Amino acid sequence: MSTLPQLRIPATYMRGGTSKGVFFRLQDLPGFAQVPGKARDALLVRVIGSPDPYGKHTDGMGGATSSTSKVVIISPPSVPDHDVDYLYGQVPIDGDFIDWSGNCGNLSSAVGPFAIANGFVDPARVPRDGHCTVRIWQANIGKTIVAHVPVHEGQVQETGDFELDGVAFPAAEIQLEFLDPADEGEDGGAMFPTGHLVEALEVAGVGTLEATLINAGVPVVFVDAAALGCDGTELQPAINEDKALLAKLEAIRATAAVRMGLIDDVSKAAARPLTPKVAFVAPPADYVASSGKPVRASDIDLLARAISMGKLHHAMMGTAAVAIATAAAIPGTVVNRAAGGGEREAVRFGHPSGTLRVGAQARDVDGVWTVTKAIMSRSARVLMEGAIRVPGEAVEAYRSGSTR
Structure with a gap:
């Protein structure tokens, strides 16, 4: 029986468009998970609760659908003239791996608000009221997304009357521009x-x-x-x-x-x-x-x-x-x-x-x-913030240099 303590990792659970996922700042991940590889994937798969033969994600943060089995890593920009890097991972419900091959357009709407709230955007650029423009580098596919995030009294505005089919409640509208979206x-x-x-x-x-x-x-x-x-x-x-x-x-x-x-x-x-x-x-x-x-x-x-x-x-x-x-x-x-x-x-x-x-x-x-640009409106909201707990044995094999 394993007696390893659970890892405690700061995280934010967010809805973006018609999806939701667990957001991490790269700097908050354990050292072994701050670089790509099997150890990082094992950690994040366990965060979601996969693989789950029952298809419920009862023992993780996933929602047992493709729209809710997602992880996001946010880090300082690696490309000039951007505010943040956005890396997205899709976790299969019954699979023991992460697919990093594409982007999630819905969760893209949550990246701007997360970046502002977590200090990735220069506070001098955040208006007291109006919209803050956040330039996002989508690291999976090497593309730029521009998010126009509503701000009220210097804080991200999350509530509003924008209705999005597929989401039960209205929220504030976020406009997204996908620049040069062709060529993956x-x-x-x-x-x-x-x-x-x-x-x-x-x-x-x-x-x-x-x-x-x-x-x-x-x-x-x-x-x-x-x-x-x-x-x-x-x-x-x-x-x-x-x-x-x-x-x-x-x-x-x-x-x-x-x-x-x-x-x-x-x-x-x-x-x-x-x-x-x-x-x-x-x-x-x-x-x-x-x-x-x-x-x-x-x-x-x-x-x-x-x-x-x-x-x-x-x-x-x-x-x-x-x-x-x-x-x-x-x-x-x-x-x-x-x-x-x-x-x-x-x-x-x-x-x-x-x-x-x-x-x-x-x-x-x-x-x-x-195609030079595609534009659509979405909304986003923080659902919960705090710390994720992950069983230590979920990644110990990789951390110790052995395999499963």
Whole structure:
């Protein structure tokens, strides 16, 4: 029986958009966890409570969904003209590892408030009332995010009347600008890595589907809902209880990962569950959101549903929303076709929890599509702050130089 004491680590539990996660300052982590590696991952996996064969995260801070099994490490900026570095980790519920391959667009909205409250932003730049602009270096993908954080009486304003579908209560609005969101760092390449707006994607056991493979915000493969036997109005139970459909979607995701150059064999997709995302789209239609709120076809440009960590997301990932807006702005993509074609700089789409409007500035430069900026609004709030307790034995094997 282990008698090692628990580690006590300062931390903040935050909601950002339709996600929530555990935020750490790099300097507060134990020395062995201040550098990337197995020891850090083992610590953070245990913080969340994974792997959990019961799928509940009862013995950790995770919420047993992809939206709530997240960790964030904040540190001083490594790039000039930025206020903070933001590193994001997705923890699988049943997996004993962390996927560091992408960003969380929803939690991005909580980084600015955290940075201000924890002294990463020069106090002289924080107005007594108004908005504080925080330049964030997204370290996973090497991109800049600009957050416009409301401030009241010199403190981050968290309460307000901004409503975000997928979040039960209103809060203060935070506008996010994702600058040059295409090209995902070391895994990247062009916005359309295959060079085509639409691909004939041959998927073993599924068949050939038309798909748009795009790097914008996050790598995503988009397919038509009809090709899956769906209509785009589905809510979580209809997808997450259909094991055959989930397996088909995972096969599409794995095949797309190879075509996008993210992995060299479909067998490696399971070790990289965070990216690429797979999503399906359809023309507008009336439906009732998970909250019971009716969504009218006349109020949206298209329907979109996205899979996160093997399950249908309850709303929409922020980074996938960037990809939706970008693809919708480019004539000929699967997403643009679902939205009725033509060029546009903003799109409102229907998701399982309601609707979301996202803007994207895309342009054709000598036959190559680029996107300079994507914009959306989110909200964020501190849920709890204090210290996380982590059983010492969770990382002792790595700290002592042995393995599990």
